[in-house]
Amino acid sequence: MNDLQLRTVNVTRYVTPLREGGSMPAIAEADDNFLYVLKFRGAGQGTRALIAELIGGEIARILGLRVPELVFANLDEAFGRTEPDEEIQDLLKASVGLNLALHYLSGAITFDPTVTTVDAKLASQIVWLDCFLTNMDRTCRNTNMLIWHKELWLIDHGASLYFHHSWQNWQEQAVKPFFLVKDHVLLPWATELESVHEEFTKILTPEKIKAVIDIIPDDWLEGETNFETKEDHRKAYIYFLTERLSHVDVFLKEAQHAREILI
Incomplete structure (x- = not known):
């Protein structure tokens, strides 16, 4: 349920x-x-x-x-x-x-990496998340993070899952590395990717992914010509994310490789 x-x-x-x-x-x-x-x-x-x-x-x-x-x-x-x-x-x-x-987080300020240091675990968690979601929009130019009551908050994930703007080769995209991780604002601090990887893969189950997809309103799924029904459309999101979850080693290695080059 x-x-x-x-x-x-x-x-x-x-x-x-x-x-x-x-x-x-x-x-x-x-x-x-x-x-x-x-x-x-x-x-x-x-x-x-x-x-x-x-x-x-x-x-x-x-x-x-x-x-x-x-x-x-x-x-x-x-x-x-x-x-x-x-x-x-x-x-x-x-x-x-x-x-x-x-x-709305009243009084929050935009995260600035030159002012605020993020600890290694939190940086690694956010890098892992964005690799999983293929979120291209967490860069130095646009961090999409806020500092509110001295804590880091994530905002604006609208640029994630960019494959769904065309649905071209989307099954292949599910198992590909996230090459844009090289531009991630927190990559220099993400030294605990391996331990975060182990932790997150235990928390994020296929059942929890399905629970998220199930709350997408039906009318948000209208007008998509790539699928015969809204249910097929919904199943495609579930497939992409569960398939990505089963191939997480691929994007983990890419993130580690990008960080090695960076430093």
Whole structure:
């Protein structure tokens, strides 16, 4: 039985856009009176970015890493009609229904590797996670990590699982090394990859992977021409991640090799 679930909130107020990258996320308030960083289904990469965000965030949480709470954020059809910015209004209109939001960490600051040192185990855990998820977006240029109450939090996994933007040779991608690990901002500190590897492969079971995939909303899986049914689409994510889990030695060796070259 799948006991993994996300809360659903209703967006009540658009606060301010976060003009970072092409997805135009925003800070918004919901009917539980909390602020969230709202990721829109109507943005450039559509629901695929939301699926990657959901899978990446919840797998990171299963592995014990700090990720702001993820919630489904419902956007009403009437929301945004009074928005004066035409570009934002179009985005809101295209995002009616379920979106994804992360709890807003008020006062958090962007992680800067020249200011904050990350201990070897945590660095190794995050490098392992990003190799598993094929997350290309944890570099010096864009760390996608925050310091909040003196602790490191992971945000923005929307660039993970990049194979699903075309689904080309996706079965082969599941068992390939993650060559972009060479650009990972935490790779220099990741000296405990072997022990983290042993720990994480015991925690992250195929059953837990399936539990994450099962909470993807059905309507996020619509319009994908590579699969006959939504269930086939869902099974493809499960296959990719479980197959990757059974070939983790491949990306572990690549990460270790990249680190040897780096140092």
